[in-house]
């Protein structure tokens with residue numbers, strides 16, 4: 001089942017999202033809407049740390065939390081801050097294809113040897129770090 005909807009025109013944005021922070025995110029990023037001026041965040045965006053991904057959004061428009069795979073499990077305080085102090089009431093969780101953060105066990109040895117060779121870690125500590 002394919003539940004993805006391509007957004008390439010304004011009509012592709014579901015009516016319930018138009019003129020909301022989510023709709024504006026889609027307009028800025030997908031439809032090249034001119035960047036408006038913001039003095040406070042309207043949205044929290046969770047997305048992958050992948051260096052190939054970049055958003056086209058105005059300054060001050062959104063808090064952005066970037067983690068491996070866009071997983072916000074260890075970012076609860078930051079999410080709460082964006083809501084309680086930052087005042088956002090919408091969250092966009094953005095996924096992407098070809099994410100390198102899936103099947104991490106296949107990268108275990110590369111991860112461990114990389115920490116040993118490039119950062120001077122002791123192997124046992126690097127192994128423990130991978131597990132935790």
Ligand SMILES: [Zn+2]
Pocket residue numbers: 048049050068069070096098099100101
């Ligand atoms: Zn990713």
